[in-house]
Amino acid sequence: MLVAAVSREAEGVQQRLTLPLRAPLDPAAPALGLLAVGRVPDDGVDGHAAGRAPGSITYAPGDPRQVRYLAPICSEVPHEMRYEAATQTLHLGAGSSGPVPEDVWAYDVGAMGILKKWFGYRKARPDSRRSSPLDDIHARQWPSEWSTELIELLTVLRRLVELAPAQGALLERILAAPLITEEVLKAAGGVLPVADKARKPRRSVTFDNFETTGDADHQGGTAEE
Template sequence: MDPVAGRPGGPQEVWATAQLAITYRRQVGRDELPESFVYDSDRLELHFGQGVFGAVTQKMRDYQVSGQNVLDGWLKRRTGPPSRRAISQLDHIRPERWLPAWSEELQYALSVLWHLVELQSAQNELLDRVLMSPLVSVAELQRRNVLPVPDNAQRSAPAPPQTDPIPGTEGFEGREPHAVRPLTVEKSSPADAPTRPRRSRNPSAAQSSRGKRQDP
């Protein structure tokens, strides 16, 4: 968050600063679920059934990550057939119409694509500078006493103190533990208890009694 640099706090403020402004110009029909986009390069519009989103540049429409088109993948995950990795019957339950929340999600995705396209030239320049920079060799790290790693640096980090809660668990650490009653074994009545011969702890006594039973 840096309002001076044009990065205000909060997701809504971030989307408001996106240029070009992505607008939802015409709604997608409630009873339709098109399976492909139609791009109008003259109007800079992305048509999805009856719906129209803009402004969308050609670079935004063609943007890829690891060889996969981002917009096509976004749409396929929502309207296409279930994945080959589907193992549950729930994975085969697919929507039959366009969901209103998807319109807002698509605006967000288009805004992100616009920023990525704008940063592409700067990212390429940074990558070239990194590749052209000298490499740090193992010998140089040894000369600077970075390697070998000392024993005190190989030890695991100490556990965080209890006063610092794990992010996302605020409010849970300070709760009182639930009152859990100890597990008790229900006592059976003497009439229900099976009768078993009691063993003698004296081995000689056990042997003598065993010998007596063998006498005729």
């Protein structure tokens, strides 16, 4: 989902995107690096020192952006989800969470609302297409794991919303930057044309590369006996 978010910011200038496709080669492009490898901004301070575990997506304790439960969802699986813009509150049945900015509530990828899609598979009557009687099997109680997922999802979406300006600026830089053509790469040498040895796998694949299970070894031993 993180990488796919780049396309969301590109929609506003999609009419200007024409072949050849562009990709930045600048290693100092932080917005792209954060999305590509899933790193989390350090919020200006060391995450661990601020009470956040290294690599955690959560905001540091006391950060006003931190999503909290305002009311528990309890055990009953909710039938509906609604958003209250005035208080930036997300309601799932009897439960509620906040603060949830409107941009987080409306966040979409390819016109698909992320929060609505997430809840659609988990609500009392899921939105998924029924293809067999197995689709009628659904959670009778709201698992605590889903509550944890919701907080994590809201946090990730807010992180992406905060990265939107940097993504837009990066896109403008990419569109305005000169292109490195195939001719330039050939003239530089070492890149094009691709050497024959570079087209070959670094190591050959044999059965020795795969571990056999104990059952397979046992069956083999039985056959040999």
